[in-house]
Amino acid sequence: MADSNAAATGAYGTTGSYLNTPAGGGLKSWLTTVDHKKIGLMYGAAMFTFFLVGMSLGFLIRLELLQPGTQFISARTYNSVFTLHGVIMIFLFIVPGIPAILGNFILPLQLGADDVAMPRLNLMSWYVYMTGAVMALASLVTGGGVADTGWTFYAPYSLNTNTNVTLAVLAAFVLGFSSIMTGMNFITTIHRLRAPGMGFFRMPLFCWGLYATSWIQVIATPVVGITLLLVVMERTLGIGFFDPARGGDPILYQHLFWIYSHPVVYVMVLPAMGVISEILPAFSRRTIFGYKAIAISSMAIAVVGYLVWGHHMFTAGMSDTARWVFSLLTFFVAIPTGVKVFNWIATLYKGSIEIRVPLLYAVGWIFLFSIGGLTGLANGALATDIHLHDTAYIVGHFHYTMFGGAAIGMFAGLHYWWPKIWGRMYNEKVATVAWGVIMVGFNMTYFPMLILGLMGMPRRYQDYLPQFANMNMLSSIGSWILVTGLLTMLINLLRGARSGPPAGPNPWGATTLEWQTTSPPPLLNFATPPTVTTGPYDFTEILRQNNVEEGK
Amino acid sequence: MSTESAPAIDQAHGPLVHHADPESGKTGMWLFLFTELLLFGGLFLIYGVYRSMDEPAFHHAAQELNRFMGVTNTIVLLTSSLTMVMAVSALQRNQVKRSLGFLTGTLLLSATFLVIKFFEWSAKYHHGIFPGKEHLHELPWGEGLFFNLYFMMTGLHGVHVIIGMIVMTVVLFKIRSGALAADNHGMLEYTGLYWHLVDLIWIFLLPLFYLTT
Amino acid sequence: MSNANTTAAEKNHVLPDGLFIRVWIGLLILTGITVAGSVYFPGKIGILVAMIVTPVKATLILMFFMHLRYEKKGFTIMFLVAVGILATFIGLTFFDYLFR
Numbered sequence: 001m002a003d004s005n006a007a008a009t010g011a012y013g014t015t016g017s018y019l020n021t022p023a024g025g026g027l028k029s030w031l032t033t034v035d036h037k038k039i040g041l042m043y044g045a046a047m048f049t050f051f052l053v054g055m056s057l058g059f060l061i062r063l064e065l066l067q068p069g070t071q072f073i074s075a076r077t078y079n080s081v082f083t084l085h086g087v088i089m090i091f092l093f094i095v096p097g098i099p100a101i102l103g104n105f106i107l108p109l110q111l112g113a114d115d116v117a118m119p120r121l122n123l124m125s126w127y128v129y130m131t132g133a134v135m136a137l138a139s140l141v142t143g144g145g146v147a148d149t150g151w152t153f154y155a156p157y158s159l160n161t162n163t164n165v166t167l168a169v170l171a172a173f174v175l176g177f178s179s180i181m182t183g184m185n186f187i188t189t190i191h192r193l194r195a196p197g198m199g200f201f202r203m204p205l206f207c208w209g210l211y212a213t214s215w216i217q218v219i220a221t222p223v224v225g226i227t228l229l230l231v232v233m234e235r236t237l238g239i240g241f242f243d244p245a246r247g248g249d250p251i252l253y254q255h256l257f258w259i260y261s262h263p264v265v266y267v268m269v270l271p272a273m274g275v276i277s278e279i280l281p282a283f284s285r286r287t288i289f290g291y292k293a294i295a296i297s298s299m300a301i302a303v304v305g306y307l308v309w310g311h312h313m314f315t316a317g318m319s320d321t322a323r324w325v326f327s328l329l330t331f332f333v334a335i336p337t338g339v340k341v342f343n344w345i346a347t348l349y350k351g352s353i354e355i356r357v358p359l360l361y362a363v364g365w366i367f368l369f370s371i372g373g374l375t376g377l378a379n380g381a382l383a384t385d386i387h388l389h390d391t392a393y394i395v396g397h398f399h400y401t402m403f404g405g406a407a408i409g410m411f412a413g414l415h416y417w418w419p420k421i422w423g424r425m426y427n428e429k430v431a432t433v434a435w436g437v438i439m440v441g442f443n444m445t446y447f448p449m450l451i452l453g454l455m456g457m458p459r460r461y462q463d464y465l466p467q468f469a470n471m472n473m474l475s476s477i478g479s480w481i482l483v484t485g486l487l488t489m490l491i492n493l494l495r496g497a498r499s500g501p502p503a504g505p506n507p508w509g510a511t512t513l514e515w516q517t518t519s520p521p522p523l524l525n526f527a528t529p530p531t532v533t534t535g536p537y538d539f540t541e542i543l544r545q546n547n548v549e550e551g552k
Numbered sequence: 553m554s555t556e557s558a559p560a561i562d563q564a565h566g567p568l569v570h571h572a573d574p575e576s577g578k579t580g581m582w583l584f585l586f587t588e589l590l591l592f593g594g595l596f597l598i599y600g601v602y603r604s605m606d607e608p609a610f611h612h613a614a615q616e617l618n619r620f621m622g623v624t625n626t627i628v629l630l631t632s633s634l635t636m637v638m639a640v641s642a643l644q645r646n647q648v649k650r651s652l653g654f655l656t657g658t659l660l661l662s663a664t665f666l667v668i669k670f671f672e673w674s675a676k677y678h679h680g681i682f683p684g685k686e687h688l689h690e691l692p693w694g695e696g697l698f699f700n701l702y703f704m705m706t707g708l709h710g711v712h713v714i715i716g717m718i719v720m721t722v723v724l725f726k727i728r729s730g731a732l733a734a735d736n737h738g739m740l741e742y743t744g745l746y747w748h749l750v751d752l753i754w755i756f757l758l759p760l761f762y763l764t765t
Numbered sequence: 766m767s768n769a770n771t772t773a774a775e776k777n778h779v780l781p782d783g784l785f786i787r788v789w790i791g792l793l794i795l796t797g798i799t800v801a802g803s804v805y806f807p808g809k810i811g812i813l814v815a816m817i818v819t820p821v822k823a824t825l826i827l828m829f830f831m832h833l834r835y836e837k838k839g840f841t842i843m844f845l846v847a848v849g850i851l852a853t854f855i856g857l858t859f860f861d862y863l864f865r
Binding site for chain 1: 580583584586587589590594595598684693694696704
């Protein structure tokens with residue numbers, strides 16, 4: 001029994017793997033846990049299950065678009081397929097994303113704390129997430145079928161269509177609460193539970209990324225919450241705000257929707273940027289270049305990100321003044337991102353590079369996200385966007401940023417922290433091959449979309465003109481390669497967790513606090529609560545040790 | 553080692569018995585209040601937009617509302633904020649009976665608010681001005697939007713009043729049982745913060761709907 | 766609970782009831798002013814009175830009932846940031862509606 005363990009070790013939860021604490025606890029011990037590590041893993045299990053569903057839907061989309069004409073999905077069904085693909089990938093996977101899995105697991109460890117500030121709220125956030133997820137998936141099998149509005153649920157179509165918009169939108173509303181709870185928890189944790197000696201500017205950059213993200217979650221999510229609630233009100237009670245037939249303005253819906261949905265892309269990407277900031281110092285064996293600049297840029301991205309939402313609406317019917325104002329503001333948000341990219345590259349420059357799988361993902365990330373960011377500039381410029389809006393170019397752009405940015409960042413983080421989480425290492429050769437396949441497949445899937453958009457192919461269409469056929473076929477074949485790489489990566493990780501060779505406390509030789517405890521960590525994370533005396537990426541001690549060992 | 557940032561952990565009682573750090577709870581509560589601010593904020597945004605598009609319609613529609621009831625409800629809520637904050641102070645000073653008295657007063661005032669609201673809405677209903685009713689659809693667009701906003705915003709506010717009353721009742725029982733006391737009054741304090749926000753939102757609703765003529 | 770986490774200020778700082786009652790009276794008076802403004806000066810002036818007085822009422826509630834005046838400055842800053850962002854949302858939206 002757990003208590004006799006406590007008597008034996010003298011300090012409950014400071015030794016022994018968290019996976020076995022309490023010993024012999026089955027499913028129930030997981031479902032009633034308040035341990036941030038287990039909660040992170042429960043999020044992971046759920047989210048990757050839904051990711052596979054969303055990925056399959058994406059696969060089906062590309063299969064339909066393999067050739068012109070109808071392959072096997074009607075136009076009406078196609079609308080539902082891409083709607084559900086978007087809803088699952090965005091609300092069930094990439095928005096909870098890194099914070100829910102890696103943030104939950106790693107944040108307290110990096111801060112030197114024993115858990116988040118509100119552990120029970122943390123568990124509740126998982127249950128709220130599962131409720132929303134079940135509701136979203138229920139829309140597959142109930143009533144009028146999956147919503148066919150696109151994940152953006154634009155009025156007035158979303159107010160009138162007979163498909164399950166109400167259920168899908170309520171699901172998103174519920175999921176928003178989960179996001180808010182996580183944000184509240186992380187802000188409080190970062191404010192209150194940092195180890196002695198860890199001022200804000202000694203915090204790891206992953207924590208800074210989570211901090212900026214959490215503020216966006218708290219401030220922006222309620223706006224989409226009320227907007228989606230109003231859609232439900234209008235569909236069920238006839239309280240009209242967005243229906244032009246009742247004097248409403250559909251563009252107002254778009255304003256309210258994008259006031260959240262633009263900042264949320266920074267919720268998706270800021271934690272990924274945090275992961276990159278962790279990996280690069282570790283595999284360059286030197287401190288990050290421009291720590292303060294990166295930390296402040298994270299907050300700057302969050303702030304400026306609130307100001308640019310109108311760039312999703314350049315062709316919707318806003319005033320000319322609004323359009324150029326938003327276009328100008330959009331260019332500003334690229335600046336702190338650029339600062340980060342330059343600092344990362346400067347970190348690598350003349351560093352002692354060790355090429356391991358996490359570094360491959362990090363470098364691949366910089367490549368993919370840079371393409372995403374640069375194509376974003378073409379969209380942000382008012383004149384070019386008139387041509388590009390609602391074309392396949394946009395689809396390419398946001399997959400480069402959301403998939404190439406947020407998701408690849410998550411994969412990078414998983415490969416970096418996997419040995420810490422399980423105490424076991426994955427097969428690095430297989431992981432490297434999987435990475436290569438993903439990189440090839442990814443670019444082969446999404447780069448053609450950039451070309452197709454420039455050529456004029458609209459998005460969200462089940463069919464296309466013959467001149468778009470070659471690029472579409474290339475993209476669809478790319479998607480098969482991409483899926484192969486993704487599945488290989490996931491299976492390799494799972495096998496490593498189960499039966500990989502044991503990993504020590506610090507297999508990468510990194511400097512942040514999570515590597516100063518065992519792999520896996522004990523229940524309360526540290527045998528003795530740590531005290532911090534240096535910045536987070538101080539390699540002097542590690543390099544000194546290496547020199548001693550080499551007899552220099 | 554400073555204990556300012558590390559929570560006290562009770563080693564003897566097993567995993568993660570966090571003694572709630574008061575500043576953590578307060579931080580969490582304020583963050584929650586920010587979400588409420590932004591939730592209602594979206595509705596204020598809609599109000600602002602539609603009013604700017606048809607100011608005369610808003611003025612005309614507002615005449616249908618009962619200013620006396622609106623002002624009375626304002627006084628009721630402001631007083632309930634007073635009784636709430638006095639309940640918190642009383643508990644902090646370990647004056648349990650006084651705290652329970654003021655908390656009960658807050659509950660009674662909240663109920664009064666809801667009763668007045670009920671009469672307001674019933675009157676509208678009987679005039680055919682209610683979501684789903686024909687007359688609302690027959691009104692000019694600007695006036696229809698005014699009333700939709702009225703019902704949505706006072707309705708959402710009313711839901712928050714009801715939730716507040718439920719939480720207050722739970723807190724009432726906890727104080728009576730001793731679970732909440734002078735040295736452990738966080739939950740009452742946070743309930744107070746929530747309640748003041750409910751009041752704050754109302755004092756903005758008052759001029760927007762009842763004093764717009 | 767009382768532990769080393771609560772500062773001395775938190776432990777001892779209970780505001781006197783008299784202060785709260787005075788704030789409440791102030792709130793009632795300000796409400797009266799707002800109502801009088803809209804009744805006797807309908808139109809632009811009444812709106813202006815409301816737009817000035819209501820934030821003053823809000824400030825009183827925040828500072829005293831919600832204790833913001835006596836909390837760490839961080840809470841006030843966070844609150845102002847949240848309000849500022851909301852104001853920005855509304856302001857930027859009006860770049861669309863005012864110039865159509």
